[in-house]
Amino acid sequence: MTNLLSIEDFYKSDLELIYLSAMFQNHDATPRFTRYETSPRPDSGFLLLLSDITMTYSGTGYEITLKKGDIVYLPQGSYYTMTQTRPAVPTRIRSCLVNFIFRDSEGRTPVFSDRPVLLNGEKSRNAASRMLDITTELAKAEKRPFRVKSLFYSLSDSLIGAGINSSAYYHPIRAGIKYLEENWNRDVKISEVADRCGVSETYFRRLFAKWSGMSPVEYRNTLRISNAKALLSRRSVSIAEVSYAVGFDDQFYFSRIFKRITGISPKDYRLSLQWSGEKHSLK
Numbered sequence: 001m002t003n004l005l006s007i008e009d010f011y012k013s014d015l016e017l018i019y020l021s022a023m024f025q026n027h028d029a030t031p032r033f034t035r036y037e038t039s040p041r042p043d044s045g046f047l048l049l050l051s052d053i054t055m056t057y058s059g060t061g062y063e064i065t066l067k068k069g070d071i072v073y074l075p076q077g078s079y080y081t082m083t084q085t086r087p088a089v090p091t092r093i094r095s096c097l098v099n100f101i102f103r104d105s106e107g108r109t110p111v112f113s114d115r116p117v118l119l120n121g122e123k124s125r126n127a128a129s130r131m132l133d134i135t136t137e138l139a140k141a142e143k144r145p146f147r148v149k150s151l152f153y154s155l156s157d158s159l160i161g162a163g164i165n166s167s168a169y170y171h172p173i174r175a176g177i178k179y180l181e182e183n184w185n186r187d188v189k190i191s192e193v194a195d196r197c198g199v200s201e202t203y204f205r206r207l208f209a210k211w212s213g214m215s216p217v218e219y220r221n222t223l224r225i226s227n228a229k230a231l232l233s234r235r236s237v238s239i240a241e242v243s244y245a246v247g248f249d250d251q252f253y254f255s256r257i258f259k260r261i262t263g264i265s266p267k268d269y270r271l272s273l274q275w276s277g278e279k280h281s282l283k
Helices: 007-012 122-139 145-182 190-197 201-212 216-232 239-245 251-262 266-272
Strands: 002-004 016-028 044-049 055-059 062-066 071-074 081-084 092-103 109-111 117-119
Touching: 016 122, 016 145, 044 122, 055 216, 062 117, 062 216, 071 122, 092 109, 092 122, 092 145, 122 145, 145 190, 145 201, 145 216, 190 201, 190 216, 201 216, 216 239, 216 251, 216 266, 239 251, 239 266, 251 266
Parallel strands: 002 109
Antiparallel strands: 016 092, 044 071, 044 092, 055 062, 055 081, 071 117
């Protein structure tokens, strides 16, 4: 049973590490991975993207995009779909994945989010080397459990600390974020969203950028494009109809935004869905 904690409470909790594994993943690029779209993720994980592509995790009301060197927290019990940009030149996709399960004194497995979280900042960048060290240590024939656990706790401290910084920006504007996520297909004024948080539009925009790394309008567009991807998988729906359904009145503007976010046009994305019928075992 998972127990959702605030990131501050998670950071202060006395937890037992009951499971730890790590691996380097090296696989063919696949346009869409859906293992955890309908089945919950069985453990938590930190994933470090090592290849020069973009990787997007999306679910109900959210979408986050990774680039080379980024780390994402994948909580136990979460549901998501992962998509990748198709490389211009066929190549293998490399990442480093550290899976783990904590347990509290009541036998529950705590998580600090119910959906994937991009861990930004200097602390997360410094954590990449620890992930690589953990994976290398666990691959050795002669295991050194104390060394591995020391590295993992140092890694967790860095990454959860990075999450606390993000959380400090999130809480004052969480009502506005929720409102944007619930009304992603409407052109709601950002001043109206800020009013729901009881802050000025300027302050809302400043905190939003620090929390997400993008503007409120850019965030709304990522949600629209995430929903557009699902509609593009239905051949009976034209691109113009998809554009209108996700909140764009101008098909050409929709196509421009779609390409800016995904790296390819809506037409090419639709074609890429036929590119591979294989399902790859990715976390």
